[in-house]
Amino acid sequence: MLRARLTLVAVLTAVAAIVVTLIASYRSVSPLVAAQVDRGLSDRADTVLALLDAEAPIPVRPDMTEQLLLPDGSVRVLTPGRNALPVTEIDRVIARSGAGGADTEIVVDGVEHGVLTKPRPGGGAVMVSQNYTEVIRVDNEFLWRTLWITVAAVCAAAVIGWLAIGRVLRPIRRLATATRHVATTQDLSTLLPRAARGEVGELTDSFNTMLAALRLSRAQQQRLVEDASHELRTPLTSVRGSAELLQRAHGRLDPADETRVITTLVQEAKALDALVGELVDLATDQQTVEEPATVDLPELAEARAERFRRRTGREITLAGTESVPVTVRPQALARAIDNLLDNALKFSPPETPVRIHITGARLSVHDHGPGIAPTDQHSIFDRFYRADRTRSTPGSGLGLAIVHDIITAHHGAVFAANRPGGGAEVGFQLPR
Missing domain, CATH: 3.30.450 (Beta-Lactamase)
Incomplete structure (x- = not known):
């Protein structure tokens, strides 16, 4: 005890x-x-x-x-x-x-x-x-009186210490009781009022902060499940419909119609595979196990741009002023830059270049697409958000949400705006 x-x-x-x-x-x-x-x-x-x-x-x-x-x-x-x-x-x-x-x-x-x-x-x-x-x-009387005084002082110290320590430990006992309650009932709404100053008060505040983070995480997981179930329903319905059509009309469909159905089935399966992969990334956040390292932002951006040049054949340029070293999880930041490039290439006409602009610890990707409506500029980083003008384009609405989560984990900020010459500018600012 x-x-x-x-x-x-x-x-x-x-x-x-x-x-x-x-x-x-x-x-x-x-x-x-x-x-x-x-x-x-x-x-x-x-x-x-x-x-x-x-x-x-x-x-x-x-x-x-x-x-x-x-x-x-x-x-x-x-x-x-x-x-x-x-x-x-x-x-x-x-x-x-x-x-x-x-x-x-x-x-x-x-x-x-x-x-x-x-x-x-x-x-x-x-x-x-x-x-x-x-x-x-x-001399003997002094020793005996000293002995009795010592016994009395020890008893007084024991009583006073027992009472004082009990008072000091009261918030800790309440904290332990609340912890057992949370562990038993899974009720994350439990909160402890701050009852003391110093270390015990800081411990209580840390416990409340931890519960708040757990509540937020549970709410985000619930929302992710709900959004994912909604987004998965459309490609699954399309895949099921196409498969049932092929099953019912086996051998009776015109070859051109059959080819169209199979193409739709393959496209929806690919979209479903991409969506599931992004959902897994959001749910597991495997990049958090990386050890932070100091990287050169232009060097990392150039490596990602070269990868997209080879894969798509598109023109991707890198420009900007001198940058500063940043301490990040390299693979996670590379995924964020990939998603920004993928987003820009998706909405930029094939014959137009995409430009990466770096200023200090700020990176932005410029495209020549239709731009972003003012009402959508604060929402495009939400999970599964699709602006009205982009609903017909391929994608799950999770790419920029992943960018937001990665940059927020690095204590940075994301932004989106329209460029004066046309197109959009989407990027992030990392802390120096």
């Missing part, structure tokens, strides 16, 4: 931060406490030395024991009711020499003590010990 995993990560992060902070704090405070204890022992030793010189009574502290170490090694306890402190060889050296000092730790009756030995002017030394019971108690 994502919420539990994120909460665990947040808790572990909080624990790590708290532990590191506490260790650093303890390590920084512990030397200060030790230094304070050492200063207390040193001050107490100085006080005892001063009182001994003044032959004044020494006030008793419950956590401290004082004794006088004479040069001969004998000990006189200065704190009534206390046992003598253990004396080391270093302490005896300090007492005999009257110089130096020693700071040691001892254990008396299972209790830790700190012992400071200071030389006494005139001979001997003063030994002062402090019971560490209170220091240890304070």
Whole structure:
């Protein structure tokens, strides 16, 4: 569960931060406490030395024991009711020499003590010990309080993290629910209102954009199916009628009539084959699997023009100013140029040339045909659209629609217009 995993990560992060902070704090405070204890022992030793010189009574502290170490090694306890402190060889050296000092730790009756030995002017030394019971108690209390504070902080971090992460993940849960709904019901009308900013909001917007693209794709597929069924009905009806006529009048038709029927049958079959091929291109868009490459537009256009010159024997010229390299899918762009040339050759008289004009990343094909009616200039790139004056010409009405789809996929634009000298200009503009 994502919420539990994120909460665990947040808790572990909080624990790590708290532990590191506490260790650093303890390590920084512990030397200060030790230094304070050492200063207390040193001050107490100085006080005892001063009182001994003044032959004044020494006030008793419950956590401290004082004794006088004479040069001969004998000990006189200065704190009534206390046992003598253990004396080391270093302490005896300090007492005999009257110089130096020693700071040691001892254990008396299972209790830790700190012992400071200071030389006494005139001979001997003063030994002062402090019971560490209170220091240890304070240290343990600090550790236990720290432990409880850490536990409380971790629990608070877990609760707050659980609630906060749940709130953050709420739009993602809604997104997951909507995704399951779409996958189960195939209902692409599901939309999520943007409920958050940042990455989650961008994810929601991306999901809505994806659904919008899927809705558009489904609508286009539905329209393609409907248009295709309508366009296929005419050649199929003609093929069926011709075939039935040949079947019913087998051997009884005049040879000329039979030839006419067979010719019609072949022509309609070719038209049907071309239509099916273009429908497959529209439905599968195989060119999208191509990797984009940088191509020289005039070079590609000249190669396509030469192909049409050899196939049709028509005059096709190339003109224009200097072009710029364009990054495209080469085969797809070649198909677009082929369709433009095929369209121009279809409507241009046989004795007239077709010209390709390139300016930068703009390519247009000029013909000498009847031109395009103003009302048709924005519609000729629609699928299956046939202008009134072109309905008698061969074709499926898909060639320029394929050009539109290819150029739009390259983030370009298509255009169509009439030329001042007659004929049409149809082409595209690619982004630089």
